[in-house]
Amino acid sequence: MASGARPVALITGASSGIGATFAQHLASRGFDLILVARRADKLAELAARLPVTCEILTADLATDDGVAATAAAIRGCASLELLINNAGFGTLGRFWATDVAGQDAMHRVHVLATMLLTRAALEGMTARNKGGVINVSSVAAFSVNEGNVSYCATKAWMNSFTEGLALELAGANSNVKVQALCPGFTITEFHDTLGVDRRGIPNFLWMKADDIVAASLRGLEKGKVIVVPGWIYKTVVAFMDPLPFAIRRHIRRPFRDRRV
Ligand SMILES: NC(=O)c1ccc[n+]([C@@H]2O[C@H](COP(=O)([O-])OP(=O)(O)OC[C@H]3O[C@@H](n4cnc5c(N)ncnc54)[C@H](OP(=O)(O)O)[C@@H]3O)[C@@H](O)[C@H]2O)c1
Numbered sequence: 001m002a003s004g005a006r007p008v009a010l011i012t013g014a015s016s017g018i019g020a021t022f023a024q025h026l027a028s029r030g031f032d033l034i035l036v037a038r039r040a041d042k043l044a045e046l047a048a049r050l051p052v053t054c055e056i057l058t059a060d061l062a063t064d065d066g067v068a069a070t071a072a073a074i075r076g077c078a079s080l081e082l083l084i085n086n087a088g089f090g091t092l093g094r095f096w097a098t099d100v101a102g103q104d105a106m107h108r109v110h111v112l113a114t115m116l117l118t119r120a121a122l123e124g125m126t127a128r129n130k131g132g133v134i135n136v137s138s139v140a141a142f143s144v145n146e147g148n149v150s151y152c153a154t155k156a157w158m159n160s161f162t163e164g165l166a167l168e169l170a171g172a173n174s175n176v177k178v179q180a181l182c183p184g185f186t187i188t189e190f191h192d193t194l195g196v197d198r199r200g201i202p203n204f205l206w207m208k209a210d211d212i213v214a215a216s217l218r219g220l221e222k223g224k225v226i227v228v229p230g231w232i233y234k235t236v237v238a239f240m241d242p243l244p245f246a247i248r249r250h251i252r253r254p255f256r257d258r259r260v
Contacts, residue, residue: 006052008079010034012061012070012117013087015042017188018136021209022084025217027052034077036061036070037087061087061113062105070113071120083121085114085158086136090194095149103150110154115161118178122165125176132177132220135162139184139233142241155182159226166225180226181216183207184233205232 009026013019015037023033023046032053035043040058047054057073059066074080087109091102118133125131140148141155162180169176185205191198198206207230215229228234240248 006030006032006079007081008032008034008077009082009084010036010070010074010077010080010117010121011084011086012036012113013136014046015039017190018183018186018209018212019084019086020046021213022086022134022216023050023054025210025213026082029217031082032079034073036073062108067108067113067116071116074117074120075124078124080121080124081131083117083131083133084136085117085133087113088136090148090151090190092194092196093147106150106154111157114158118161118165122176126169126172126174129175132179133162133165134179134181134216134220137162137180137182139182139228139237141180141182142237163225177220177223179216179220179224181212181219182226182228182233182237183212184228184230184236186212 007030009022009031011019011022011026011033014023014033014035016039019037020042023035027033027050030052033047033050034055034057035047036057036059037043038058038060040056043056043058047056055073057070059069061067061070074083089106089109091098091106095103114135118135121131121133125133135158137158138151138155140152141159144152159180159182162178165178169178184207185201186207186209187198188209212229216227219227228237
């Protein structure tokens, strides 16, 4: 994308859900956009609805080529002010019984792509002393669940990675901001792709992608490194996080996911 006067945001996983919602919010704030995902038709539909310049990058972030193409787009954009590492998915089943390709892809998308794309973005952002990276994690980062081992582990990595970067950026007196956004259950295509019936989860636990994105962008303005949208999830994390590991492990037992 040509370097113009308008700031640019690159969003991975922009073809649906939280990523598409970020695109809508950022377009209304005057950002031009680079939209990344595998489904080019969905990206094109979204771009046609937005009143800003959108570049579409069809890339599978579980592949080296997909990550390299996205990193090249980041390095080539001198006006990049925001990177949103949002692409992600879940799997079902015990770790040793699930298709290993899905576990491999999850680590590539959640961990490797996030690390490599953040590295590409921070080169320019730290030099310009301006910009931000939002890593879309999950409240699962604060937990471990049966049937969800890699998901919780990769999201916990995202939080730790983001907190480490925040420390380094503060130590370097940089104005660049980083955030780990940790949503709870959110109405998107996530559970459809996973094959989980949303009706099995109580209504009061579901949040709207609009509210998740609004909380994230408010948090970024205030420089919040970990953002947990919604009072229910804030309360759960506030109680769970400080507990010693042995107590957390004991509490978890009755809540085991019986579907695995
Ligand atoms: N929904 C929830 O309850 C919830 C809760 C906590 C955290 N999250 C996190 O929020 C993020 C967004 O998920 P969502 O809820 O908005 O679900 P979603 O509607 O299913 O969106 C997921 C996005 O990720 C993209 N994606 C998946 N695999 C990809 C790959 N290999 N390469 C490139 N893009 C890929 C998908 O695009 P294509 O299929 O077109 O490639 C899609 O745009 C994820 O990181 C998820 O873990 C979701």
